[in-house]
Amino acid sequence: MKAIKYPLSLVYLLFSLVLISSASYSDEATGPSTSVHAPPDAVGKVSLADQVKAMDKKAGAAGWKVRNGCLPANRIKRIKFIDDQTALISMFGKKTAILRLQTECPGIKRSGYVTYRSNSRLCARFDRLSVLGGSGYSCRIASIEPFVALEEPVLEKDND
Numbered sequence: 022m023k024a025i026k027y028p029l030s031l032v033y034l035l036f037s038l039v040l041i042s043s044a045s046y047s048d049e050a051t052g053p054s055t056s057v058h059a060p061p062d063a064v065g066k067v068s069l070a071d072q073v074k075a076m077d078k079k080a081g082a083a084g085w086k087v088r089n090g091c092l093p094a095n096r097i098k099r100i101k102f103i104d105d106q107t108a109l110i111s112m113f114g115k116k117t118a119i120l121r122l123q124t125e126c127p128g129i130k131r132s133g134y135v136t137y138r139s140n141s142r143l144c145a146r147f148d149r150l151s152v153l154g155g156s157g158y159s160c161r162i163a164s165i166e167p168f169v170a171l172e173e174p175v176l177e178k179d180n181d
Contacts, residue, residue, distance in 0.1 A: 090145035
């Protein structure tokens with residue numbers, strides 16, 4: 022099964038949209054005065070709210086050690102840029118975080134970078150990454166957030 026990784030904030034946004042749309046749909050379908058009951062085949066299934074709570078617990082700052090937008094430098098295994106503004110941070114312990122720069126930093130993906138840290142942590146809003154190769158670009162880190170891996174749903178085969 023292939024795992025897909027999304028930023029935690031995007032996961033929360035998507036789940037909240039699903040919850041809001043399902044609540045408004047169920048209100049329209051049943052009318053305001055009737056109560057909504059779970060279908061009989063839903064017994065034993067984990068609710069979406071419980072899944073979000075489990076993900077929140079799994080993605081707590083303790084596992085990633087991301088606190089106040091800072092990550093200990095000794096936890097970082099590798100930083101790989103996806104584009105000129107976004108990078109994935111591979112950490113020891115099989116965790117991944119996403120690093121976003123405040124502005125696009127032309128050439129950072131292609132040429133590489135030098136990190137300028139103020140202490141033994143990599144911190145958003147304080148630390149910078151500079152593009153190698155004499156371009157002179159230096160970009161401030163906007164955010165560092167944990168990633169959560171979501172599994173693609175397994176499609177059930179029709180038994181008809």
